[in-house]
Amino acid sequence: MSDQALSADEIVALSKKHTMFEWSAQSAVDPIPVSHAKGSYFYTPDGKRYLDFNSQLMSVNAGHGDPRIIKAIQEQAAKLAYANPFMAHEPRARLGKKLAELCPGDIDAFFFTNGGAEANENAIKIARMYTGRSKILARYRSYHGGTAAAMALTGDPRRWAAEPSIPGVVRFPDFHKWARKDPEPVSESLRDVEEVIMFEGAKNIAAILVETVVGTNGILIPPDGYMQGLRAICDKHGILLICDEVMAGFGRTGKWFAVDHWKVTPDILTMAKGLTSSYVPLGAVGLRRRIADHFDKNVFFAGLTYNSHPMGCATALATIGVYEQDGLIERAAKMGESMKRHHQALYEKHPCVGATRSIGLFGMVELVRDRKTFEPMAPYNGTSDEMKAVHAHLKEKGLYTFVRWNGIMTNPPLTVTEEELAEGFAIIDSALSLVDKSVKA
Incomplete structure (x- = not known):
């Protein structure tokens, strides 16, 4: 292959021919070719600019192309690119200490993985x-x-194709x-x-696993008392x-960790994505100290x-340093x-908006056909002509975010400016005008 840069069409064609795209029938994928990114934006090889309103996968929290993070990567690659996990090195030592300072309660021991799925495994x-x-x-x-056990733990329909999977996973409401x-109501949820x-027998249950704030299944924020109630049930x-x-x-939620909003210390806390801004x-x-100590012998x-x-x-x-230096959590x-x-402005203007939810810069706009019945604009695990039109409009206007089922995600980098927020929401506003006509009178 020549050293000449590939065109946008060549990048897409070769990627589709020789690589697999996730969660999709391969003939249906229509990837955006990306050449570079900076701040809240990324760009195609032919110069089209997209406002990244989803931080890619809710993960580029520090924004694209931060020179301090890039410098740290370059310097570490030049000094020590790899050491096997039976060895100790300075970045490992310093990161463990730093995370112990940031994590809630007595969580002060860490097992490092390749990403979030392996952390949950x-x-x-x-x-x-x-x-x-x-x-x-x-x-x-x-x-x-998406790995075997993590997929079994997952509740949404992406797990269906992987079943039957590992034994011992039990759903609760x-x-x-x-x-x-x-x-x-919190009391009903905790009673469930x-x-x-x-029914399952408390002495048979090792753990309750939850997304503190549910992500791709709707940016679901637990009401006050729910996380504290789960903690009490587990202790009991x-x-x-x-x-x-x-x-x-x-x-992402305006705190180092979402559990900090409810002052709850879990026994085990999994993390990835924003840990390195991806x-x-x-x-x-x-791990809490007593769990880590169990493995001394x-x-x-x-x-x-x-x-x-x-x-x-x-x-x-380096990423944590950027969060601290720039006050990005605050x-x-x-x-x-x-x-x-x-x-709120979208809700007041557009009858198709049934609800909005957000905590920090973790947000969701949920579209419905009828606010009274809350009939979704698309079915569970499905789409609709209206949601397809929303997705196409956002893409055409240069806004990148997830449109999943009946929801539009709003998860920009923590570096986002007021002007960039206004730009993104203006595009969403124009897309919703296409959908309002589908709302039942």
Whole structure:
């Protein structure tokens, strides 16, 4: 192949011919060719600019192309690109110490993985080893990753093709039901959890695994009291609480971790994505001290070739440094208030908007055909002509975000400006005007 840069069409054609795209029939994929990115924008080889309103996969929290993170990657590559996980090196040492300072409560020991799915895989493995129990409780409106166990833990329809999968996963009711505007009353949700525990046998349950704030299944924010209630239930029955903060962590909700909003310390905390702002792959499993101490004399049966990868650890340290130097966690909270105002304006203007939800810069606009019945604009695990039109309009106008089922995600980088927020919401506003006519009178 020549050294001449590929055109946009060549990039797409070769990628479709020789590589596989996820969660899609390959003949239907229509990827955006990307050449470079900076701040809140990325660009195609032929110069089209997109406002990244989803931080790619809710992950480029520090924005694209931060020179401080790039410099750290370059310097680490030149000094030590790889060391096997039986060795210790400075980035590993420093990152463990830093995360211990940032994580809630006494979470101060970490097992580093390649990403979020592997973090969740190892979290349940650790829970089973520590408790000697086998069952894991998880919810339907959840996504925990694409690997075997993480897919089994996932509730949404992406798990269907992977079934039957690992044994021992038990579903419990969601705190926010599908096609409902509001979450269930906290007392009812917690009573449902207790009932499942009764039927399954508390002494058989190793852990309850939840996304603290549910991501791709709707940006579902637990009402006050729910997380505290789960913590109390777990304590009562000797069950571990695992919080998946792969999406919600590192400032996305306006706190370092979403659990910080409810002052809850889980037994195990999983993270990835914003840990390195996705500049390189890295995930982590955070453990409370008593769980880590269990493995002082008991073998820790877990391992990965790229555990504690020097490049990942160095990148994470630089990324956390950017969050701190630029006050991005606090900025996400402040900009989140601005995003709420944009959401409210859409709700007041467009009858197709059934609900909006956000916490920090983690947001969602949910479209309905009827506000009274809350009939979704697209069915569960499906789409509609209206949602396809929304997706096409956003893409044409240069706004990149997820349009999934009846929802539009609003998850810009934590560096987003007021002007960029206004630009993105103006495009969404114009798209919703196409859909209002489908609302039932």
